[in-house]
Amino acid sequence: MKTYLWAAAAATVLVGSAATAQTVSNTSLQNLNGTNGAGVATTTTTPTGTRTTVVGPGGGANRVSGAFTTNQWYQNNVGGGGTVGITTDYSRNGNGSAFFSTTSADSKADLQYYLSSPIALSSLSSVSFDFYRDPASTTTALFSPVFRFDIYKNCGFAGALVLENYYQANQNAPVGTWTTVSATLGTGQFWATNAALGPTFADANGGVKTMAEWIAANSTANLSVVGLEIGVGSGWTGTFSGAVDNVRVAFANGPNVNANFEVAAVAAAVPEPASWAMMIVGFGVVGFALRRRAKVQTAVRFA
Incomplete structure (x- = not known):
């Protein structure tokens, strides 16, 4: 059984809307x-x-x-x-x-x-x-x-x-x-x-x-x-x-x-603050390791 919430009334003609999809x-x-x-x-x-x-x-x-x-x-x-x-x-x-x-x-x-x-x-x-x-x-x-x-x-x-x-x-x-x-x-x-x-x-x-x-x-x-x-x-x-x-x-x-x-595109997830912190720490560790490796290579070259 369908239930409609309009007040009983004669049909009403509405203003036309755009025909575009x-x-x-x-x-x-x-x-x-x-x-x-x-x-x-x-x-x-x-x-x-x-x-x-x-x-x-x-x-x-x-x-x-x-x-x-x-x-x-x-x-x-x-x-x-x-x-x-x-x-x-x-x-x-x-x-x-x-x-x-x-x-x-x-x-x-x-x-x-x-x-x-x-x-x-x-x-x-x-x-x-x-x-x-x-x-x-x-x-x-x-x-x-x-x-x-x-x-x-x-x-x-x-x-x-x-x-x-x-x-x-x-x-x-x-x-x-x-x-x-x-x-x-x-x-x-x-x-x-x-x-x-x-x-x-x-x-x-x-x-x-x-x-x-x-x-x-x-x-x-x-x-x-x-x-x-x-x-x-x-x-x-x-x-x-x-x-x-x-x-x-x-x-x-x-x-x-x-x-x-x-179907709407699914937006990429935004990292939580804790995830951002872990990423920043990770970048720092990688950077430190790269700098240390560069120093070791330089020392070997000029020994």
């Missing part, structure tokens, strides 16, 4: 360490990036999420052996990308981005993202990371509309290569996670539609976007490893999201 560093992720139900979270940061893994049984009661925040990507709904982070495992347009892995059908892992205020779904201009599926993944061949719009319907949460590679051409996910999935209001196929919007989970009876068709199917309601998600898992059998990068979402008159996930 925005670097999302691994150091901006939240440090999640603790439990939720039977799920236990551990976050680690190394020179190869930041990863959050939650071990324990599946189900929402055992998943760990970061603290609610807006205009920032953070870990959400991680559980069942799922891992999410920003790492160098699969670099794209830089040294990193958003990393996802699952270990079983219980696994789930997302990165979440909440808008500072809801915006009308009808103002969507375009959305795209790049994904990578590692050839070692054993889950069903059609699965790859997905993009989700979290939707308000008449100011109440109504699930998500999901952009997934498979439903664009009913083809399995390419492996070992980066693939771009894109859509606009009138192009690209989305499926719904909640019956409040219509047929769910790619139901054959009209469950896959363009955004314009979803809006038309809910013509008497006000649909607005409150958040963005990229993620994997929940019901995926087998294992998965892969990544997402270059998430781009544009609305008429804003806001624009253009996220390039990167």
Whole structure:
């Protein structure tokens, strides 16, 4: 169950932001360490990036999420052996990308981005993202990371509309290569996670539609976007490893999201005062030894 902290209100159009790529560093992720139900979270940061893994049984009661925040990507709904982070495992347009892995059908892992205020779904201009599926993944061949719009319907949460590679051409996910999935209001196929919007989970009876068709199917309601998600898992059998990068979402008159996930360079450690003292003493000893050796050599030369 998602909890939103905005006051119920009609969709608000925001002032547009710059369309240039925005670097999302691994150091901006939240440090999640603790439990939720039977799920236990551990976050680690190394020179190869930041990863959050939650071990324990599946189900929402055992998943760990970061603290609610807006205009920032953070870990959400991680559980069942799922891992999410920003790492160098699969670099794209830089040294990193958003990393996802699952270990079983219980696994789930997302990165979440909440808008500072809801915006009308009808103002969507375009959305795209790049994904990578590692050839070692054993889950069903059609699965790859997905993009989700979290939707308000008449100011109440109504699930998500999901952009997934498979439903664009009913083809399995390419492996070992980066693939771009894109859509606009009138192009690209989305499926719904909640019956409040219509047929769910790619139901054959009209469950896959363009955004314009979803809006038309809910013509008497006000649909607005409150958040963005990229993620994997929940019901995926087998294992998965892969990544997402270059998430781009544009609305008429804003806001624009253009996220390039990167790993920050690890700064060289600064020696502690005691270490400095030992180094200075060491330099002194070396210098004394060199001077003494020079004197001995001189004495031998002129004997």
